[in-house]
Amino acid sequence: MKVTLLFPGQGSQYVGMGNNLQDYKESKDIFNLADSSLGFSISELCKNGPEEKLKMTEFTQPAIVTHSIALFKKLKTILDEKNITIERVLGHSVGEYSALVAANALRFEDAVRAVNLRGKYMQEAVPQGVGKMYAILRIPSEIVAKACTEVSNESEQVMCANFNDPTQIVISGHAGACEKAIAWLKENFEGKQMAMELPVSAPFHSSLMKPAEKKLAEFFNSIEFSSNTIPYIANIDAKEYRTDGKTIRSNLETQVCGSVLWTQSIQSLDPSSLCIEVGPGKVLTGLNKRINPNLSTYTLDSKESFEGLEEFLK
Numbered sequence: 001m002k003v004t005l006l007f008p009g010q011g012s013q014y015v016g017m018g019n020n021l022q023d024y025k026e027s028k029d030i031f032n033l034a035d036s037s038l039g040f041s042i043s044e045l046c047k048n049g050p051e052e053k054l055k056m057t058e059f060t061q062p063a064i065v066t067h068s069i070a071l072f073k074k075l076k077t078i079l080d081e082k083n084i085t086i087e088r089v090l091g092h093s094v095g096e097y098s099a100l101v102a103a104n105a106l107r108f109e110d111a112v113r114a115v116n117l118r119g120k121y122m123q124e125a126v127p128q129g130v131g132k133m134y135a136i137l138r139i140p141s142e143i144v145a146k147a148c149t150e151v152s153n154e155s156e157q158v159m160c161a162n163f164n165d166p167t168q169i170v171i172s173g174h175a176g177a178c179e180k181a182i183a184w185l186k187e188n189f190e191g192k193q194m195a196m197e198l199p200v201s202a203p204f205h206s207s208l209m210k211p212a213e214k215k216l217a218e219f220f221n222s223i224e225f226s227s228n229t230i231p232y233i234a235n236i237d238a239k240e241y242r243t244d245g246k247t248i249r250s251n252l253e254t255q256v257c258g259s260v261l262w263t264q265s266i267q268s269l270d271p272s273s274l275c276i277e278v279g280p281g282k283v284l285t286g287l288n289k290r291i292n293p294n295l296s297t298y299t300l301d302s303k304e305s306f307e308g309l310e311e312f313l314k
Helices: 025-038 042-046 058-079 095-102 108-125 141-151 175-188 207-220 245-256 262-268 283-290 305-313
Strands: 002-007 086-089 131-137 158-165 168-174 195-198 274-276 295-300
Touching: 002 058, 002 095, 025 042, 025 058, 025 108, 042 058, 042 131, 058 086, 058 095, 058 108, 058 305, 086 095, 095 108, 095 158, 095 245, 095 274, 108 207, 131 175, 141 175, 158 175, 158 262, 158 283, 168 175, 168 283, 207 245, 262 283, 274 305, 283 295, 295 305
Parallel strands: 002 086, 002 274, 274 295
Antiparallel strands: 131 168, 131 195, 158 168
């Protein structure tokens, strides 16, 4: 038997992450390793908050990666005992770092430090209020992409940041350009539509993140990227890779400003694939149902999750 592992991104965090993992040594070891690698207690923040601090991007990202890998370590023990192979891994935005740790391309210690800085650099890249992100609902992706192209210019830009599912495209960029794109859609698309501003602190996965991309690339010089031993699907092109560390590094650098092609990535899976969401919440499980209702996805983040896993694997 083979499984595909999915690792969630920002927005799935909550106070109390890891409280259901205290009985598992391999999971506790990851939280301890994260604390020593970061130089502060991300484990305490995950478990007890405060929520406002956990929502800060520089803390959110390492918290999600830490919790995801703590879950993964326990899951890997179970899969190995049952001789179940991990066929591939993929992660949504910052979840790609978790996926690459699972694929043995990144050391956990390096990944958790990288995403701490990634969050900090993203926050610093754009002054507060300059950029925005909106979820566009019920409009085909090609129409949303055209709207972004039509209203963007040299001084103000907006682009598709996340292709979350066929009915939800997130746009990101300068605040004015985002609003112009929404106005363009109202004028040029006759069907039902909705635009919801996202409560984020910066316009992620847009060209405005270029300063963050450059700083992160400098940090990458201090860590090692290895060839992945498990195939992974990259956010930037929805292609499956088994490749060298140089290519993996390049993909992660491009990902900072690039679009997250989640819909396309899930559509590339065989419909018979067994997927397990490894991380906080069940956001990806919900997206999968809208992308391909026939795809079996199991949510690992609950008190009873490991007990129910055996039934799912049958």
